[in-house]
Amino acid sequence: MSMAKQKILVVDDEPDIVELIAFNLKREGFQVSTASNGQEAIQVAKEILPDLILLDVMMPKMDGIEACRMMRSMPEFKNVFMVFLTARSEEYSEIAGFHVGADDYIAKPIKPRALMSRINAILRRNASEDGDAQDEKLTILDLVIDRESFLVFKAGQKTVLAKKEFELLYLLASKPNKVFTREQILKSIWEDSVVVTNRTIDVHIRKLREKIGETYVTTVKGVGYKFEVAN
Numbered sequence: 001m002s003m004a005k006q007k008i009l010v011v012d013d014e015p016d017i018v019e020l021i022a023f024n025l026k027r028e029g030f031q032v033s034t035a036s037n038g039q040e041a042i043q044v045a046k047e048i049l050p051d052l053i054l055l056d057v058m059m060p061k062m063d064g065i066e067a068c069r070m071m072r073s074m075p076e077f078k079n080v081f082m083v084f085l086t087a088r089s090e091e092y093s094e095i096a097g098f099h100v101g102a103d104d105y106i107a108k109p110i111k112p113r114a115l116m117s118r119i120n121a122i123l124r125r126n127a128s129e130d131g132d133a134q135d136e137k138l139t140i141l142d143l144v145i146d147r148e149s150f151l152v153f154k155a156g157q158k159t160v161l162a163k164k165e166f167e168l169l170y171l172l173a174s175k176p177n178k179v180f181t182r183e184q185i186l187k188s189i190w191e192d193s194v195v196v197t198n199r200t201i202d203v204h205i206r207k208l209r210e211k212i213g214e215t216y217v218t219t220v221k222g223v224g225y226k227f228e229v230a231n
Contacts, residue, residue, distance in 0.1 A: 008030045009041065009048065009050040011041040020110060024115070037062055041064075045071060046076070051080065052123060053071075053080060078150055083104040083119075083122070084106065098203045104118065143212065152166070152169065165211070167189050169227075176226075180225055181223055205219075215228070216228060
Protein backbone atom coordinates (compact mmCIF):
# COMPACT_ATOMS: atom_id res chain seq x y z
CA MET A 1 0.00 0.00 0.00
CA SER A 2 1.39 3.37 -0.97
CA MET A 3 1.91 5.72 1.92
CA ALA A 4 1.44 8.68 -0.44
CA LYS A 5 -2.28 7.93 -0.61
CA GLN A 6 -2.83 7.81 3.14
CA LYS A 7 -4.89 10.64 4.62
CA ILE A 8 -4.19 12.05 8.07
CA LEU A 9 -6.30 14.53 10.01
CA VAL A 10 -4.39 16.70 12.52
CA VAL A 11 -6.54 18.20 15.28
CA ASP A 12 -5.10 20.74 17.74
CA ASP A 13 -6.07 24.22 18.88
CA GLU A 14 -2.44 25.42 18.81
CA PRO A 15 -1.61 26.60 15.24
CA ASP A 16 2.14 26.19 15.74
CA ILE A 17 1.74 22.51 16.61
CA VAL A 18 -0.62 21.90 13.69
CA GLU A 19 1.83 23.60 11.33
CA LEU A 20 4.79 21.61 12.64
CA ILE A 21 3.03 18.25 12.36
CA ALA A 22 1.43 19.02 8.99
CA PHE A 23 4.77 20.12 7.53
CA ASN A 24 6.46 16.87 8.54
CA LEU A 25 3.56 14.70 7.40
CA LYS A 26 3.42 16.37 3.97
CA ARG A 27 7.17 15.94 3.60
CA GLU A 28 6.62 12.19 4.17
CA GLY A 29 4.03 12.16 1.36
CA PHE A 30 0.81 12.05 3.37
CA GLN A 31 -2.35 13.95 2.48
CA VAL A 32 -3.00 16.25 5.43
CA SER A 33 -6.16 17.96 6.65
CA THR A 34 -6.47 19.97 9.85
CA ALA A 35 -9.02 21.03 12.46
CA SER A 36 -8.80 23.14 15.61
CA ASN A 37 -11.35 21.48 17.90
CA GLY A 38 -13.34 18.28 18.33
CA GLN A 39 -16.50 19.51 16.62
CA GLU A 40 -14.58 20.62 13.55
CA ALA A 41 -12.63 17.35 13.61
CA ILE A 42 -15.81 15.29 13.26
CA GLN A 43 -17.05 17.47 10.39
CA VAL A 44 -13.77 17.24 8.48
CA ALA A 45 -13.37 13.52 9.20
CA LYS A 46 -16.81 12.80 7.71
CA GLU A 47 -15.79 14.65 4.54
CA ILE A 48 -12.38 13.09 3.98
CA LEU A 49 -12.59 9.72 5.81
CA PRO A 50 -8.95 9.75 6.98
CA ASP A 51 -6.80 6.69 7.60
CA LEU A 52 -5.47 8.14 10.85
CA ILE A 53 -6.48 11.00 13.16
CA LEU A 54 -4.07 12.81 15.49
CA LEU A 55 -6.21 14.30 18.26
CA ASP A 56 -5.18 16.78 20.93
CA VAL A 57 -6.86 16.01 24.26
CA MET A 58 -7.41 19.51 25.63
CA MET A 59 -9.32 21.68 23.13
CA PRO A 60 -12.16 24.23 23.22
CA LYS A 61 -15.78 23.47 22.15
CA MET A 62 -15.18 19.71 22.25
CA ASP A 63 -12.10 17.96 23.62
CA GLY A 64 -10.34 15.06 21.98
CA ILE A 65 -11.73 12.44 24.35
CA GLU A 66 -15.34 13.31 23.50
CA ALA A 67 -14.59 13.63 19.78
CA CYS A 68 -12.96 10.18 19.77
CA ARG A 69 -15.88 8.69 21.70
CA MET A 70 -18.39 10.12 19.23
CA MET A 71 -16.46 9.00 16.14
CA ARG A 72 -15.97 5.51 17.52
CA SER A 73 -19.77 5.22 17.71
CA MET A 74 -20.03 5.91 13.96
CA PRO A 75 -19.59 2.89 11.65
CA GLU A 76 -17.51 4.78 9.08
CA PHE A 77 -14.74 5.34 11.67
CA LYS A 78 -14.55 1.87 13.19
CA ASN A 79 -11.24 1.06 11.45
CA VAL A 80 -9.70 4.54 11.54
CA PHE A 81 -6.60 4.82 13.73
CA MET A 82 -6.96 7.44 16.45
CA VAL A 83 -3.86 8.69 18.23
CA PHE A 84 -3.98 11.22 21.06
CA LEU A 85 -1.57 14.12 21.43
CA THR A 86 -1.42 15.55 24.91
CA ALA A 87 0.71 17.61 27.24
CA ARG A 88 -1.00 16.01 30.23
CA SER A 89 1.05 13.20 31.73
CA GLU A 90 -1.43 12.12 34.41
CA GLU A 91 -2.47 8.51 34.17
CA TYR A 92 -6.17 9.34 34.02
CA SER A 93 -5.75 11.05 30.64
CA GLU A 94 -4.16 7.96 29.17
CA ILE A 95 -6.78 5.63 30.62
CA ALA A 96 -9.62 7.94 29.53
CA GLY A 97 -8.20 7.97 26.00
CA PHE A 98 -7.99 4.21 25.68
CA HIS A 99 -11.41 3.85 27.31
CA VAL A 100 -13.05 5.66 24.39
CA GLY A 101 -11.18 3.68 21.76
CA ALA A 102 -7.81 5.36 21.13
CA ASP A 103 -5.13 3.25 19.42
CA ASP A 104 -2.12 5.11 20.75
CA TYR A 105 -1.05 8.04 22.87
CA ILE A 106 1.84 10.47 22.21
CA ALA A 107 3.04 13.04 24.74
CA LYS A 108 3.97 16.63 23.93
CA PRO A 109 6.30 18.30 23.24
CA ILE A 110 6.12 16.69 19.80
CA LYS A 111 9.36 15.26 18.47
CA PRO A 112 8.84 15.15 14.69
CA ARG A 113 11.15 12.23 13.88
CA ALA A 114 9.70 10.06 16.64
CA LEU A 115 6.15 11.01 15.64
CA MET A 116 6.77 10.18 11.96
CA SER A 117 8.33 6.86 12.90
CA ARG A 118 5.34 5.94 15.07
CA ILE A 119 2.78 6.93 12.41
CA ASN A 120 4.60 5.00 9.69
CA ALA A 121 4.78 1.94 11.96
CA ILE A 122 1.03 2.07 12.65
CA LEU A 123 0.06 2.44 9.00
CA ARG A 124 2.63 -0.11 7.81
CA ARG A 125 1.26 -2.67 10.23
CA ASN A 126 -2.27 -1.97 9.07
CA ALA A 127 -1.27 -2.36 5.41
CA SER A 128 0.39 -5.67 6.27
CA GLU A 129 -2.72 -6.89 8.06
CA ASP A 130 -4.93 -5.87 5.13
CA GLY A 131 -2.64 -7.71 2.72
CA ASP A 132 -2.74 -10.99 4.64
CA ALA A 133 -5.39 -13.60 4.10
CA GLN A 134 -7.36 -12.55 7.14
CA ASP A 135 -10.89 -12.63 5.82
CA GLU A 136 -11.73 -15.80 7.72
CA LYS A 137 -14.33 -15.97 10.45
CA LEU A 138 -13.36 -17.50 13.77
CA THR A 139 -16.27 -19.36 15.36
CA ILE A 140 -15.91 -20.26 19.02
CA LEU A 141 -18.64 -20.99 21.54
CA ASP A 142 -21.53 -18.70 20.57
CA LEU A 143 -19.22 -16.06 19.07
CA VAL A 144 -18.43 -15.46 15.41
CA ILE A 145 -15.41 -13.15 15.09
CA ASP A 146 -15.23 -11.72 11.58
CA ARG A 147 -11.74 -10.52 10.86
CA GLU A 148 -12.66 -8.90 7.56
CA SER A 149 -15.38 -6.61 8.93
CA PHE A 150 -14.03 -6.24 12.49
CA LEU A 151 -17.41 -7.36 13.78
CA VAL A 152 -18.34 -9.87 16.47
CA PHE A 153 -21.63 -11.76 16.44
CA LYS A 154 -22.81 -13.17 19.78
CA ALA A 155 -25.65 -15.63 19.32
CA GLY A 156 -26.36 -13.87 16.02
CA GLN A 157 -26.41 -10.37 17.51
CA LYS A 158 -23.86 -7.93 16.10
CA THR A 159 -21.39 -6.29 18.47
CA VAL A 160 -19.10 -3.47 17.33
CA LEU A 161 -15.66 -3.33 18.94
CA ALA A 162 -12.91 -0.74 18.70
CA LYS A 163 -9.96 -1.91 16.61
CA LYS A 164 -7.70 -2.75 19.53
CA GLU A 165 -10.53 -4.47 21.41
CA PHE A 166 -11.15 -6.63 18.35
CA GLU A 167 -7.46 -7.48 17.94
CA LEU A 168 -7.24 -8.43 21.61
CA LEU A 169 -10.29 -10.68 21.42
CA TYR A 170 -9.07 -12.32 18.20
CA LEU A 171 -5.63 -12.97 19.71
CA LEU A 172 -7.05 -14.66 22.79
CA ALA A 173 -9.77 -16.60 20.94
CA SER A 174 -7.34 -17.84 18.28
CA LYS A 175 -5.80 -20.15 20.89
CA PRO A 176 -8.49 -21.19 23.38
CA ASN A 177 -7.32 -21.89 26.94
CA LYS A 178 -3.81 -20.63 26.16
CA VAL A 179 -2.63 -18.12 28.74
CA PHE A 180 -1.19 -15.01 27.11
CA THR A 181 1.14 -13.04 29.34
CA ARG A 182 0.81 -9.27 29.51
CA GLU A 183 4.14 -8.98 27.71
CA GLN A 184 2.91 -11.19 24.86
CA ILE A 185 -0.29 -9.17 24.55
CA LEU A 186 1.56 -5.84 24.53
CA LYS A 187 4.03 -7.06 21.92
CA SER A 188 1.35 -8.55 19.69
CA ILE A 189 -1.29 -5.80 19.88
CA TRP A 190 0.68 -2.63 20.55
CA GLU A 191 4.16 -3.65 19.34
CA ASP A 192 6.75 -1.02 20.29
CA SER A 193 4.49 1.73 21.61
CA VAL A 194 6.29 3.36 24.52
CA VAL A 195 3.14 4.77 26.10
CA VAL A 196 1.13 1.58 26.56
CA THR A 197 1.15 0.08 30.04
CA ASN A 198 -0.29 -2.99 31.73
CA ARG A 199 -3.15 -0.78 32.84
CA THR A 200 -4.04 -0.26 29.20
CA ILE A 201 -4.61 -4.00 28.80
CA ASP A 202 -6.88 -3.98 31.84
CA VAL A 203 -8.98 -1.18 30.33
CA HIS A 204 -9.40 -3.06 27.04
CA ILE A 205 -10.26 -6.32 28.83
CA ARG A 206 -12.89 -4.49 30.89
CA LYS A 207 -14.40 -2.95 27.74
CA LEU A 208 -14.44 -6.36 26.04
CA ARG A 209 -16.28 -7.91 28.97
CA GLU A 210 -18.80 -5.06 28.98
CA LYS A 211 -19.57 -5.68 25.30
CA ILE A 212 -19.49 -9.47 24.95
CA GLY A 213 -20.02 -10.67 28.52
CA GLU A 214 -17.91 -11.64 31.52
CA THR A 215 -17.49 -15.36 30.89
CA TYR A 216 -15.22 -15.57 27.85
CA VAL A 217 -11.99 -13.90 28.96
CA THR A 218 -10.50 -15.18 32.19
CA THR A 219 -7.87 -13.46 34.31
CA VAL A 220 -4.93 -15.65 35.32
CA LYS A 221 -3.70 -13.77 38.37
CA GLY A 222 -0.12 -12.59 38.13
CA VAL A 223 0.29 -13.92 34.59
CA GLY A 224 -2.19 -12.61 32.03
CA TYR A 225 -5.43 -13.59 30.29
CA LYS A 226 -6.96 -16.48 28.36
CA PHE A 227 -10.09 -17.25 26.36
CA GLU A 228 -11.84 -19.87 28.49
CA VAL A 229 -13.33 -22.94 26.81
CA ALA A 230 -14.47 -25.82 29.02
CA ASN A 231 -12.85 -29.14 28.19
